[in-house]
Amino acid sequence: MSSAHTIRPATGRLGILTPGLGAVATTFMAGVESIRRGHSRPIGSLTQMATIRLGQRAEKRSPLIRDFVPLASLDDLVFGAWDPIADDALAAARTAGVLDERDIERVADFLAAIRPMPAVFDNRYVTRLHGENVKHGNTKRDLAEQLRQDIRDFKALHQLDRLVVVWCASTETFIEPGPAHQTLAAFEAAMEASDDSIAPSMLYAWAALMEDAPFANGAPNLTVDIPALLELANARGVPVSGKDFKTGQTWMKTVIAPGIKARMLGLAGWYSTNILGNRDGEVLEDPASFKTKETSKLSVLDTILQPELYPELYKDVSHVVRINYYPPRGDNKEGWDSIDIVGWMNYPMQIKVNFLCRDSILAAPLVLDLALFSDFAQRAGMRGIQEWLSFYYKSPMSAAGLHPEHDLFIQQTKLKNTLRHVMGEEQITHLGLEYHP
Numbered sequence: 001m002s003s004a005h006t007i008r009p010a011t012g013r014l015g016i017l018t019p020g021l022g023a024v025a026t027t028f029m030a031g032v033e034s035i036r037r038g039h040s041r042p043i044g045s046l047t048q049m050a051t052i053r054l055g056q057r058a059e060k061r062s063p064l065i066r067d068f069v070p071l072a073s074l075d076d077l078v079f080g081a082w083d084p085i086a087d088d089a090l091a092a093a094r095t096a097g098v099l100d101e102r103d104i105e106r107v108a109d110f111l112a113a114i115r116p117m118p119a120v121f122d123n124r125y126v127t128r129l130h131g132e133n134v135k136h137g138n139t140k141r142d143l144a145e146q147l148r149q150d151i152r153d154f155k156a157l158h159q160l161d162r163l164v165v166v167w168c169a170s171t172e173t174f175i176e177p178g179p180a181h182q183t184l185a186a187f188e189a190a191m192e193a194s195d196d197s198i199a200p201s202m203l204y205a206w207a208a209l210m211e212d213a214p215f216a217n218g219a220p221n222l223t224v225d226i227p228a229l230l231e232l233a234n235a236r237g238v239p240v241s242g243k244d245f246k247t248g249q250t251w252m253k254t255v256i257a258p259g260i261k262a263r264m265l266g267l268a269g270w271y272s273t274n275i276l277g278n279r280d281g282e283v284l285e286d287p288a289s290f291k292t293k294e295t296s297k298l299s300v301l302d303t304i305l306q307p308e309l310y311p312e313l314y315k316d317v318s319h320v321v322r323i324n325y326y327p328p329r330g331d332n333k334e335g336w337d338s339i340d341i342v343g344w345m346n347y348p349m350q351i352k353v354n355f356l357c358r359d360s361i362l363a364a365p366l367v368l369d370l371a372l373f374s375d376f377a378q379r380a381g382m383r384g385i386q387e388w389l390s391f392y393y394k395s396p397m398s399a400a401g402l403h404p405e406h407d408l409f410i411q412q413t414k415l416k417n418t419l420r421h422v423m424g425e426e427q428i429t430h431l432g433l434e435y436h437p
């Protein structure tokens, strides 16, 4: 099935605003500028480096994704942020300790010019941080209106054609969806009443949608994943996606687990632990913030392994996830996975993974891709949940009643087939019988 959509061209400048100017956001911005100045390559970014096969293998058509779909060019991107800590992006990048000073120096003037706007911040939702660069208002609605004004001012100041918002701020404490989240009317009334169930991230999401800016959520907070804000996104024709960038350990999990299942090997348990020393790790020391993260990380295995279909292999998997804050490591996380698998005649085997990763180095290209694809989706007339972007997330948002797809390779197929579909190309089935008459 193919159907070419009418897609507005990517003319003019695209603003990318991030709530949060910490390790991920500054690594993302510094990286884009470093690429623009010819110092780096966009490693890890599908929008910049991946190709997409079109038609039959014999046709040998594999253009770069960015030549196939009209995406904003890196030269047209303009960056801004909100953060309760007033440091500019240069100081914030140095504090984050992700990039070497040599790499920061090359883009120092650019980073120094990015100063965070005052944030909507409340200690009750992120307990371990204290910032002075915050907005004040009588109600949560008032605060959200100030965010809308920031978006309008930023657009006017930089003469932007379009704008997207990507949440790169700290993980908020765990919130269950409640009555205030069910309809837009209830949500707006709760904002007026400054109800506790309205977290700061929800105010950013509401403000973005009201300004017709797509919203992508890089953290596991509920944020835009509530019926009220989906109602708003659908009504205004704005794309949204989330939750929680799929980077280190969970990315590995969604690569390895499909392999175990593809071979019909059993799984007795999967123990995952991490040491992490950045500010994200510090925030996650708080049990309420960790619960949000844990829920996001734990959901992955069940949907890949489908214990309801394969009870003999996957019914009683013991799945444990731990994160330990350990300052000496900074952003260089170390993760260990001990995977207990079961083979022929019930013989146990073990797989051990020791992943020495750099969290923000893995996350930065995802921010870029999500910003560019979200903008593309909006120009293509796509609205609401962008399931095809589940490739980028630990807890992908999905339509009510559907379980999200976690297998990285199914997610990749979904992403590429969506691009083919939107551009009016045939889907690729990998059948191949036509070559063997």
Ligand SMILES: NC(=O)c1ccc[n+]([C@@H]2O[C@H](COP(=O)([O-])OP(=O)(O)OC[C@H]3O[C@@H](n4cnc5c(N)ncnc54)[C@H](O)[C@@H]3O)[C@@H](O)[C@H]2O)c1
Pocket: 019, 020, 021, 022, 023, 024, 025, 082, 083, 084, 085, 096, 119, 120, 121, 122, 126, 129, 131, 167, 168, 169, 170, 171, 172, 200, 201, 218, 219, 220, 244, 245, 246, 247, 248, 278, 279, 280, 283, 359, 360, 362, 363
């Ligand atoms: N790096 C990864 O691999 C990865 C993967 C998945 C998710 N994430 C999530 O991405 C987010 C950013 O990670 P990071 O390593 O950059 O963290 P960080 O602590 O370095 O940066 C977060 C920034 O957000 C700011 N902030 C907190 N509350 C805010 C608010 N209400 N409004 C605006 N700013 C606010 C903080 O002051 C801080 O500067 C975290 O939620 C993290 O869990 C990161």
